[in-house]
Amino acid sequence: MSKLSSRKPKSKKKKVSVRVSDYYKIDGDKLIRKNQFCTRCGPGVFMADMFDRYVCGKCGFTVFKKQPTRKSHK
Ligand SMILES: [Zn+2]
Numbered sequence: 710m711s712k713l714s715s716r717k718p719k720s721k722k723k724k725v726s727v728r729v730s731d732y733y734k735i736d737g738d739k740l741i742r743k744n745q746f747c748t749r750c751g752p753g754v755f756m757a758d759m760f761d762r763y764v765c766g767k768c769g770f771t772v773f774k775k776q777p778t779r780k781s782h783k
Contacts, residue, residue, distance in 0.1 A: 738775065748772070 747754040747765035756763035762773045 745756050745758065745763060746752045747756050747767060747770050749768050749770045750765060754765060754767050756765045756770070756772065761775065762771050764771050
């Protein structure tokens with residue numbers, strides 16, 4: 710019997726629906742930021758303000774300021 714399995718393996722990626730709209734308000738084709746927090750890491754983790762996108766320095770999550778027209782997306 711191995712004791713190596715005492716550590717519980719992290720469950721796979723939690724299915725997190727990224728609700729960008731919680732952080733960004735899309736006005737026409739403008740993206741207005743409410744917060745600059747990473748949607749993955751959660752509140753508290755700021756994202757770097759790049760010229761055309763925000764990049765989380767922790768997980769690398771990128772949010773583009775300009776979003777293409779949304780197609781019907783499930
Ligand atoms: Zn992040």
